[in-house]
Amino acid sequence: MQRIIITGGPGFGKTTILNHLQNAGFNTFEEVARIVIKEELEIGSDVLPWKNLDAFSRKVLPLQIINHEKAIAGLNFYDRGIPDIAAYQIHGNQSVFKELEEAITNHRYHDKVFITPPWEEIYGTDNERKESFEKACAIHFQLTQTYSKFGYLIVEVPKLKLEERVQFILDNLNA
16 A cells, blocks of 8 residues: 655645546545634634644644555555644744654655645635745745655656646656
8 A cells, every 4th residue: 555645835736636536546535634624614713724723733633644544555645644734833833743743753655745836827725725825835845845854755746737747646656
């Protein structure tokens, strides 16, 4: 079983790629943070990344671990992984708490992490994704730094048509 992360700044095309992979029959895991944000907004909570990042990260972590453990035989694609939480913590000037560091060490993914680059032409915001393009670029940079720090090889997904981006990822996994 292989656990493959697709990450990148918000609004840079990760979810579109994951949806395409899911439609092609691959096992995929949607972005846990987005699910938590929707739930917290519905109940009027302040456990949101823009209000209480540390509490939000602590709520997302166990759900990420559950998704990690749900991998099945073959390829499993994740819309963000556990190290994303650390990148957001660092970007938000918060500490990488002990449980998060342990989870990053104990729940590894495929050595290659696919990152979608800043792409202004496809960038957009919504209820759960509020960052400006400039902030999304800063998050992208922090994600690259964080994944590298934890020993992953960053593979940038080229700015191509959707099908070509997906094929690029699959070809890189077979290389």
